Amino acid sequence: MTNRRRFLAVPYIVWMAVFVIAPIVLIAVYAFASRDGAFTLSNFSAMGTYLSVFSRSFLLAIISTVVCLILGYPLAVIFAHETSRMQKIMIMLIMLPMWMNFLLRTYAWMSILESNGLLNRALAFLHIPPLNIINTPAAVIIGMVYNFLPFMVLPIYSVVVKIDRSLVEAAQDLGGSPAAVFRRVTFPLSLPGVLSGITMVFVPAVSTFVISQLLGGGKEMLLGDLIEMQFLGTAYNPQLGSAISLVMMIVVMIFMYFMNKFGEGEDKAVLM
Amino acid sequence: MKKIIGILLALTLSLALASCAAKEANPQTTAQEVNVYNWGEYIDEIIFDDFEAETGITVNYTTFQSNEEMYAAMKLGGTDYDVIIPSDYMVERLIDEDMLEKLDFANIPNLSLIDDSVSISAYDPTGEFSVPYMWGTVGIIYNSAEITDEITSWSSLFNSDYAGQIIMFNNPRDAFGVAVKYLGYSLNTTDETQIRAAYDLLIEQKPLVQSYDMDTIYDKLEGGSALIGVYYAGDYISMKENNPDLKFVLPTEGSNVFTDVMCIPKGATNKANGEAFINFMTSTDIAVRNMEMTGYVSPNGAAAEIYGDGLDVEDYVIQFPSQDALSRCEPFLNLPQATLDLYSQLWSDLKK
Numbered sequence: 313m314t315n316r317r318r319f320l321a322v323p324y325i326v327w328m329a330v331f332v333i334a335p336i337v338l339i340a341v342y343a344f345a346s347r348d349g350a351f352t353l354s355n356f357s358a359m360g361t362y363l364s365v366f367s368r369s370f371l372l373a374i375i376s377t378v379v380c381l382i383l384g385y386p387l388a389v390i391f392a393h394e395t396s397r398m399q400k401i402m403i404m405l406i407m408l409p410m411w412m413n414f415l416l417r418t419y420a421w422m423s424i425l426e427s428n429g430l431l432n433r434a435l436a437f438l439h440i441p442p443l444n445i446i447n448t449p450a451a452v453i454i455g456m457v458y459n460f461l462p463f464m465v466l467p468i469y470s471v472v473v474k475i476d477r478s479l480v481e482a483a484q485d486l487g488g489s490p491a492a493v494f495r496r497v498t499f500p501l502s503l504p505g506v507l508s509g510i511t512m513v514f515v516p517a518v519s520t521f522v523i524s525q526l527l528g529g530g531k532e533m534l535l536g537d538l539i540e541m542q543f544l545g546t547a548y549n550p551q552l553g554s555a556i557s558l559v560m561m562i563v564v565m566i567f568m569y570f571m572n573k574f575g576e577g578e579d580k581a582v583l584m
Numbered sequence: 585m586k587k588i589i590g591i592l593l594a595l596t597l598s599l600a601l602a603s604c605a606a607k608e609a610n611p612q613t614t615a616q617e618v619n620v621y622n623w624g625e626y627i628d629e630i631i632f633d634d635f636e637a638e639t640g641i642t643v644n645y646t647t648f649q650s651n652e653e654m655y656a657a658m659k660l661g662g663t664d665y666d667v668i669i670p671s672d673y674m675v676e677r678l679i680d681e682d683m684l685e686k687l688d689f690a691n692i693p694n695l696s697l698i699d700d701s702v703s704i705s706a707y708d709p710t711g712e713f714s715v716p717y718m719w720g721t722v723g724i725i726y727n728s729a730e731i732t733d734e735i736t737s738w739s740s741l742f743n744s745d746y747a748g749q750i751i752m753f754n755n756p757r758d759a760f761g762v763a764v765k766y767l768g769y770s771l772n773t774t775d776e777t778q779i780r781a782a783y784d785l786l787i788e789q790k791p792l793v794q795s796y797d798m799d800t801i802y803d804k805l806e807g808g809s810a811l812i813g814v815y816y817a818g819d820y821i822s823m824k825e826n827n828p829d830l831k832f833v834l835p836t837e838g839s840n841v842f843t844d845v846m847c848i849p850k851g852a853t854n855k856a857n858g859e860a861f862i863n864f865m866t867s868t869d870i871a872v873r874n875m876e877m878t879g880y881v882s883p884n885g886a887a888a889e890i891y892g893d894g895l896d897v898e899d900y901v902i903q904f905p906s907q908d909a910l911s912r913c914e915p916f917l918n919l920p921q922a923t924l925d926l927y928s929q930l931w932s933d934l935k936k
Contacts, residue, residue, distance in 0.1 A: 347921075361929075364936045422800075426809045447795045529795030530754045533935040544653045546756045547921070547928035 336561075342554035355555035362538060362556065366563070369535040372449060372524075373517035376456040377464075380513045383457070384464035385506070389498070391465075392472040403469070406462050414459065418526050421455050422446065425527065447529030455523040463512035471505030472498070507571055515564060535560055618857040619644045621654065621665040623844065624799075626718075628877035635864050641857050649799065650755065658683060658849060665849055666858035669717050672843045673916040676707040680918065684713045685848040691859035694866035699885045705843065706917060714845040715862050718818075718880035721905060721913060722758070722840040725805050725820050726812040729829040738766035738835045740812060742785065747792040751804055751813030754796035756931035757916060758840070759786065762814055765837050772917045776926065783930045790934065805830060817902050818880035824899075832902050838912030843883070879903075 346352040391402050409417060424430045425446040432442040445451045475498065483493045521536025530537075535556070542553030624647040632643040646665070648654040651674040657663050658678075670678070678684050689695055695715060708714045726735050731746070741750055741762060753759045761771050763782035773779060794810050804810045806823045815823075820832040846865060848858045864870055871887035874880075881903055882888055892900055905913075919927075 362932065362936075365932070428809055525754075526800070529793075529797075531790065531793065531796060531935060533932060537935075538932060541928065541932065544650065544656050545928055546652060546931075547924040548652065548655060548659065549925070549928070550656075 339554045339557055342551050343558045344555075345551050347549075347551065355552050356559070358552060359555065359559060365533050365535060365538050366560075368449075368532060369518050370563070372452055372456070372534065373514055376453050376460065376517045377510055377514045379453065379457045380461050380464040381506070381510065384461055384509065385468055385502075388465045388468035388505070389472055389502075391469050392475075399473070403466070406465055409458075410462055415522060417459065418455055418523055421451070421458065422526055425451050425454070446527065447531060449528065449532070451527040452524050452534075455527040456517045456520060459523065460513040460517055463516075464509040467508035467512060468502060468505040471508075472502045475501045507574075510571060511568060514567070518564060519560065616640060616857070617642050617644055618667060618854050618861045619646070619665045620667045620669075620861065621646050621648060621657075621663075622667075622669040623647060624649055626669070626844070626878055626880075628873045631864075631870055631873060634870070635861065638864070639857075639860055641854075641860060643861070652755075663849075664853055666852040666854045667846055667861050668849055669844050669846050671916070672705065672707040672845060673918045675714055675845045675847060676918040678847070678849075679708060679713055683850050685850055685852060685855060686712045687715070687848060687862070688856075688859055691856060692863040692866065694863045694884075697866060697868060697884045697886060699883050699888075706915065707843075707845070714847045715866060716883045717844045717846050717865060718874070718878065718882055719841065719843040720816055720818045720880045720903075721834055721910075722761070722814060722842070723817055723820075723832050723834045723902075724812065725815050725823065725830055725832050727805070727808060727827075727829050728831045730808075730811045735812070735831070735833050736836050738762055738837055741814065742766065742789050742792070744792055746812050748794050749811035750789075750793050751801050751810045752789070752793050752796050753801075753814055754798050756927040758814075759796070759931075760927060761840055761916070763789075765835070765839060768837065771840055771914045772919060774920060774923045779923070779926060779930070783934065786934055796935075816880075818878055820902065821879035821899060834902070834905055834909055834913075836912075838909075838914065841910060841913035841915055843915065844880075 343355055344351055344353070346354065391399055394402065422429075426432070427442070427444065427446060429446070431445070435442055445454070479501070480493060480497055483497045488496065519536045519539075521534060521540050524530075524532075524534040524537060528534075533541075539553050539556050539560075542549045542556065618641050620643055622645070626647075627645075629645065632645065636642055648657065651670045654668060654670050655674060655677070658665075658668070675684070692715060698716060705716075724735055724738070724740060726740070730749075733740075733745075740746065741752070752762065760779065760782050763785045764771060764773060764778065767778070767781055767785065769775075769778045769782070795804070797804065797813075801813050801815050802819055802823060805813050805815065806827045808827070817832060817834070820830065824830050824832075846862045848855055848862075852858055865874070866884060868884055868887045868890070871882035871884040872890050875882050875887065875891040876894075881891070888904070892904060895903060
């Protein structure tokens with residue numbers, strides 16, 4: 313690119329500076345400050361007590377990401393092999409729920425999973441004993457999978473659809489079984505999409521708080537709840553909230569670094 | 585790289601400064617407005633038209649969901665409200681932190697309509713900063729079709745017979761309030777032993793609790809997905825219209841009586857308009873309309889009487905508890921930071 317065109321990047325750089333870099337700098341400054349504004353590390357030493365919250369959040373996010381991948385990958389591959397007309401319709405159907413407000417969609421799951429909700433009424437009709445899902449971690453995972461599945465399907469689809477069909481045909485002509493073709497050709501080529509999908513699901517899942525509040529019954533805190541509590545809770549403590557946010561960002565970054573390593577050698581996915 | 589970051593920061597700063605300067609330059613352009621910040625579902629919004637017709641001042645209305653949310657919004661800056669309506673203990677905190685303007689009561693003649701018993705209170709001892717808007721109590725709401733035992737005490741919320749049917753408040757101050765009152769202590773205790781005793785009780789209660797909620801308590805009790813919970817008397821009146829099986833009890837151990845209060849934040853742009861709005865809200869007919877809409881009780885004695893006349897005996901007792909019952913209730917007061925931190929710590933321990 314010539315230097316002359318660089319000015320085109322100015323609006324985005326300004327945007328980044330004001331809404332991405334400045335807030336992160338602010339978080340870092342707050343994280344190392346005491347209530348009086350003096351430098352301190354106490355916000356980080358207090359973090360040990362929240363270890364269980366960190367591990368629960370990461371566990372639930374990992375489970376949701378894996379479920380999204382298992383559900384989303386075949387879906388994306390099937391889409392990619394449909395006629396282009398069919399593809400448009402299917403992508404539309406995947407996107408459709410996203411046009412509705414996120415909160416409304418989560419509320420809807422509340423009334424589906426409730427003890428006397430739609431699901432249990434349907435089960436009762438079929439003479440199957442009711443399921444107690446609402447207010448458990450299972451409900452939180454269902455909510456996350458439902459809300460984040462499109463973010464898994466779309467990146468995988470957009471990579472798989474561009475895979476050169478002749479490569480797959482060449483593998484078949486050379487005598488590769490369907491499983492071998494998938495394992496050695498299709499899957500490696502789709503990896504950038506998979507990695508983007510994992511990132512786009514995992515990152516929002518690890519910091520969600522509305523879903524855990526509405527579907528988890530507020531009984532077990534996730535990172536998002538913990539951070540929210542520092543800003544909007546009884547003991548207004550944005551310093552501790554910033555420190556927790558910072559640690560969360562660093563842990564996510566480490567996680568993503570290893571994901572990137574895993575994908576190395578293939579076409580690099582844009583992860584962060 | 586350092587250079588770039590430096591430039592970006594300088595840019596951000598100059599943008600921020602520019603926006604401040606722009607604000608300084610023309611404070612008069614919004615003279616005929618009043619920016620009001622209130623709890624959600626806590627006013628009859630049609631009265632804004634009446635206010636505009638009467639005074640020519642347009643109301644810009646914003647809502648918050650908790651005192652703490654309001655506090656954080658004010659603290660982080662960038663807000664420009666002329667009237668805020670937080671609760672008692674939060675007003676005390678705002679006064680302590682010098683975040684409120686003194687009111688000019690020459691602009692609020694309707695103050696004389698407010699009952700003295702409500703207007704003089706611990707949260708604003710000199711009475712210079714605030715005018716009460718509504719008050720109410722917290723109690724137990726239960727489904728009498730499913731729970732046939734007589735409910736009188738907070739102990740019901742710790743009763744294993746109702747396992748999986750209990751709903752608790754989802755914030756430390758209110759949830760601990762239930763436990764502390766059950767144990768017979770003050771809502772405003774700063775004694776760590778008492779607070780830890782309440783914590784132990786909440787830990788024991790946790791397996792029985794269906795969920796910790798705030799706004800959704802309303803739907804869950806009304807719709808019958810939970811049978812017993814803690815909530816506000818004012819909302820009970822509207823919940824009962826949709827589910828007549830619901831009953832409200834002010835527990836014998838006493839409870840929380842709260843007052844939500846109108847005040848003006850420091851540096852409000854339209855202070856006089858804010859005072860005009862507070863005066864309007866305090867007038868008898870507007871107070872009646874707000875009471876009928878929200879189900880909470882105005883401290884305007886004449887208005888409360890008109891509203892009370894429209895209630896049946898059962899609801900009347902709930903909305904206007906006896907002096908004896910009220911004497912066992914307490915308002916929340918602002919607590920020292922150390923106690924707030926303890927609450928916050930124990931609350932996250934409870935949910936670990």
